[in-house]
Amino acid sequence: MPALQSWGRYPRADHTRVVPVVWRSEPPRLSELPETVLPFACGRSYGDSCLNAGGALLDVSRLNRFMAFDEARGVLRCEAGVTLAEILAVVVPRGWFVPVLPGTKWVSVGGAIANDIHGKNHHRAGTFGAHIACFELLRSTGERILCSPERNAELFCATIGGLGLTGLILWAELRLKRVQGAQISMERIRFSSLDEFLQLSTDDQEYEYTVAWIDCLARGKSLGRGLFLRGDHAAGASRLHHDQGPAISVPLDLPSGLINRATTTLFNTMYYRTQLRTNQRRTLHYEPFFFPLDGIGAWNRLYGQKGFVQYQCVTSGDSAAAIAELLDQVARSSETPALAVLKRFGRIPSPGLLSFPRPGITLAIHFAMRGSTTLALLDRLDQIVAGAGGAIYPAKDARMSGANFRRFFPHWELFAAQIDPKFSSSFWRRVTTA
Numbered sequence: 384m385p386a387l388q389s390w391g392r393y394p395r396a397d398h399t400r401v402v403p404v405v406w407r408s409e410p411p412r413l414s415e416l417p418e419t420v421l422p423f424a425c426g427r428s429y430g431d432s433c434l435n436a437g438g439a440l441l442d443v444s445r446l447n448r449f450m451a452f453d454e455a456r457g458v459l460r461c462e463a464g465v466t467l468a469e470i471l472a473v474v475v476p477r478g479w480f481v482p483v484l485p486g487t488k489w490v491s492v493g494g495a496i497a498n499d500i501h502g503k504n505h506h507r508a509g510t511f512g513a514h515i516a517c518f519e520l521l522r523s524t525g526e527r528i529l530c531s532p533e534r535n536a537e538l539f540c541a542t543i544g545g546l547g548l549t550g551l552i553l554w555a556e557l558r559l560k561r562v563q564g565a566q567i568s569m570e571r572i573r574f575s576s577l578d579e580f581l582q583l584s585t586d587d588q589e590y591e592y593t594v595a596w597i598d599c600l601a602r603g604k605s606l607g608r609g610l611f612l613r614g615d616h617a618a619g620a621s622r623l624h625h626d627q628g629p630a631i632s633v634p635l636d637l638p639s640g641l642i643n644r645a646t647t648t649l650f651n652t653m654y655y656r657t658q659l660r661t662n663q664r665r666t667l668h669y670e671p672f673f674f675p676l677d678g679i680g681a682w683n684r685l686y687g688q689k690g691f692v693q694y695q696c697v698t699s700g701d702s703a704a705a706i707a708e709l710l711d712q713v714a715r716s717s718e719t720p721a722l723a724v725l726k727r728f729g730r731i732p733s734p735g736l737l738s739f740p741r742p743g744i745t746l747a748i749h750f751a752m753r754g755s756t757t758l759a760l761l762d763r764l765d766q767i768v769a770g771a772g773g774a775i776y777p778a779k780d781a782r783m784s785g786a787n788f789r790r791f792f793p794h795w796e797l798f799a800a801q802i803d804p805k806f807s808s809s810f811w812r813r814v815t816t817a
């Protein structure tokens with residue numbers, strides 16, 4: 384069996400063992416294991432928050448049973464290893480939808496809670512954790528604790544966005560959202576500057592979903608140009624089925640240099656220019672709208688053995704000045720950025736003590752991992768983010784400093800008091816011992 388890794392394949396970690404968790408009625412006796420443990424689900428976190436170098440991983444992928452579905456109220460109870468893909472396949476034909484979706488459907492319910500994930504509707508729906516009614520948490524003592532906003536509320540808030548450190552979520556209850564079908568009516572608008580992006584995103588409340596793709600290599604007058612996507616669930620009967628599985632798959636690691644500055648510049652320019660008209664509308668199935676990257680299986684192998692990092696930050700407030708500074712630094716560097724995404728977060732408070740989303744503008748960019756020069760650029764970006772009162776997303780992170788983590792997440796000590804002492808991760812040791 385290949386070693387479990389995170390999605391960015393940087394950093395690599397050696398684990399002492401992988402312990403399968405198969406039955407919620409008979410979970411492994413965690414206290415009998417000599418090393419620390421960390422739950423691992425689909426491994427769609429990019430950096431080291433799902434890794435536990437020198438310790439054990441609890442593989443929850445077989446903890447994947449549906450338990451109860453109240454079809455009238457749209458309340459689903461399932462084990463924590465069930466994926467959002469599996470939920471969508473069951474509930475969409477019944478007129479329900481997952482209330483918060485990330486950019487891939489291959490994410491588990493436990494992973495979605497542990498990173499308190501956000502989606503294109505953050506401005507309307509807040510984070511995933513805001514839709515969780517309750518869950519059962521297994522502590523290493525063998526104790527099972529039912530957590531909800533009313534019962535064991537401190538542990539509930541620590542576990543949402545708690546990076547898998549407060550215990551093992553066995554099952555959770557999720558409140559779904561009513562929809563009429565599987566189609567999304569979408570509009571794509573070309574914008575030529577960050578100011579135009581800001582104007583477009585002030586209309587966010589009129590649309591359920593909004594996000595922008597941005598050309599992160601454009602400079603000067605073109606800085607901040609991109610494509611703005613907004614959409615709503617389409618009314619009326621609609622096509623339910625979508626071809627399952629990726630259209631193509633990357634069968635092996637490609638040479639690390641394949642994605643380079645020249646190829647990404649060409650791609651970005653072509654992609655921006657193919658949008659010939661400033662405005663395009665169409666109706667499409669929800670899968671290509673929410674999960675465009677799922678169309679290419681194992682696309683993380685495009686970056687080769689050295690892997691890649693995703694840098695996702697949020698800067699506070701309504702100003703895009705810090706975003707402009709970040710983009711300028713990126714465009715001037717000799718690094719290879721790709722796939723940059725911009726979104727304005729809304730004001731709905733995140734329920735978790737360590738949740739990442741907060742009001743402001745979030746920017747996410749992939750960088751091919753080239754070692755010290757890549758890391759040096761990202762450190763410079765951190766300084767801009769810190770100056771703008773922002774934060775870096777732990778689910779994507781592999782390198783932020785401990786000092787910055789503690790600045791970005793001021794409740795970290797309150798959170799630390801709720802950690803199960805048997806649980807640990809590479810990420811947590813990195814940001815708390817540095």
Ligand SMILES: Cc1cc2nc3c(=O)[nH]c(=O)nc-3n(C[C@H](O)[C@H](O)[C@H](O)COP(=O)(O)OP(=O)(O)OC[C@H]3O[C@@H](n4cnc5c(N)ncnc54)[C@H](O)[C@@H]3O)c2cc1C
Nearest residue numbers: 424425426427428485486491493494497500501546547552
């Ligand atoms: C293409 C792509 C697009 C993405 N888009 C977004 C996005 O739009 N928004 C966003 O917020 N994120 C996004 N992500 C990140 C992803 O949603 C999160 O990293 C998510 O947490 C991954 O879930 P997972 O099931 O793979 O969990 P893993 O990555 O395996 O684990 C994540 C964390 O959850 C913990 N965990 C897992 N299961 C349990 C459990 N049963 N009990 C307790 N802890 C548990 C782990 O210990 C770890 O800390 C994206 C990732 C990819 C690859």
